[in-house]
Amino acid sequence: MARIKNITIKDVAAHAGVSVGTVSRVLAKNQTVKKALFDRVNASIVELGFKPNLAARAMRAKHVNVVGLIVPDITNPFFAQLANELERFSSDHNHALILASSRNQWQHEALQLQAILEHKPKAVLIVPSDENRSIDVPDDTLVLALDRNVDGIGSICTDxxxxxxxxxxxxxxxxxxxxxxxxxxxxxxxxxxxxxxxxxxxxxxxxxxxxxxxxxxxxxxxxxxxxxxxxxxxxxxxxxxxxxxxxxxxxxxxxxxxxxxxxxxxxxxxxxxxxxxxxxxxxxxxxxxxxxPVADIAKCAIDRLFDDTPADSDALFMGELIVRRTTAVVSKA
Structure with a gap:
């Protein structure tokens, strides 16, 4: 049986008629690459079926296109909605979302944080399991708190x-x-x-x-x-x-x-x-x-990863009354 050849970045460069460095810049969504060249390299990537090796890129780079999220309970519908919105906005920036649960235990939260950091994420977003405990924040990775405040790191919450x-x-x-x-x-x-x-x-x-x-x-x-x-x-x-x-x-x-x-x-x-x-x-x-305002909170969090807002700054959003069918004028009977 013939062995299937793995397509490499060199194969893409040769097919597109560019240097390996140019292919790397295209993969990194570097905006200095001209559109015509960008499109040509991407066409070669698609035609050859090239799949970037994220693990290998992580070894060479400070971060890869990944955002980590740790929530206390993945069965809670609110956190599911929050994760969905965060994934949507992360995707707009060509980043993937890694989801983990702390099971409402700060010890497990610490373990999950270390596991996600091994992937060299762009940032880690945490809904803290215990806001009374400090989070061991790494020097080279942005960590933000969502929904709940924690001393020492920026938070994005509802009022x-x-x-x-x-x-x-x-x-x-x-x-x-x-x-x-x-x-x-x-x-x-x-x-x-x-x-x-x-x-x-x-x-x-x-x-x-x-x-x-x-x-x-x-x-x-x-x-x-x-x-x-x-x-x-x-x-x-x-x-x-x-x-x-x-x-x-x-x-x-x-x-x-x-x-x-x-x-x-x-x-x-x-x-x-x-x-x-x-x-x-x-x-x-x-x-x-x-x-x-889950979408507003998620967008603010993801935008924070790509702007110059100080890491320890907070953002607060107001909730909204949604009147449906379970409230009515009090009965006089």
Missing amino acids: QMASAALALDHLIELGHRKILYIAGPENTATARQRKDGFCARVNELKDQGVDIDLRVTGGAFSFESGDQIAREVLSQPNPPTAIATASDQQAIGVIRAARDIGVVVPQQLSVIGFDDIALADIVVPRLTTIRQ
Whole structure:
């Protein structure tokens, strides 16, 4: 059987009638290469079926066209959407995205970071598993925090406190005064900030004479947590007329529990979430929520890799109230 010859960069150079250095500049998307020459080399690459050896390039270069991403939980729909947007914007810059999960454990996060750094990425983006622990940032690779702040490195996040206040304002405008807030895990800054923003707005309105009966409880960012808490609360006398949650997953769990118990959403119970994951617009009734600007956060992160913004600078985005079918004017019955 004849052995199939591996096409090399020298073969491409010979086919295109250029030097090996010119082919390398084309592969690196060097803008100094004239368009006609760029197109000729690319035509040879396609015709010959040449596949660049990224590992070999990594040995010679400081970085390869790769961006690393570490998230706490790859099953969380919000992080899946974030990864999708980051991949899209990375691709616009001819970079691939490597995704890893820390499993919400800082020790595993450190291991994943070192594994990704072996690929010599352009940068590593991290949704920190524990913002109270510092991240060992390498000198030659940009590291940015997404969704959560960490001391010592730049972060790109939603303004969690101000955005959470939007949820309360919406419920108050609908006439709700007996409200349950389901917070997220206390060990995450996003959960604490959303709860603090919601409660701070309650206190502001109370100072203005608005009578609000607020109860706060906590749980995980999960369907099961929202379901379990709602079943317990809605089975008690004098249940709340509205439930606000720290995540859409919790809110969808609340809707499921309410349906099973026989509480009609939104006629008897208004529900509002946070994140605006894809499922929020699919569940029945469709979920009113606070949308995190995922595309804006992802674009800002990827643009940061290619501009002169200081590595330790922060960016903050405002959430948006998305009114769908799970909130309504409080029932007078």
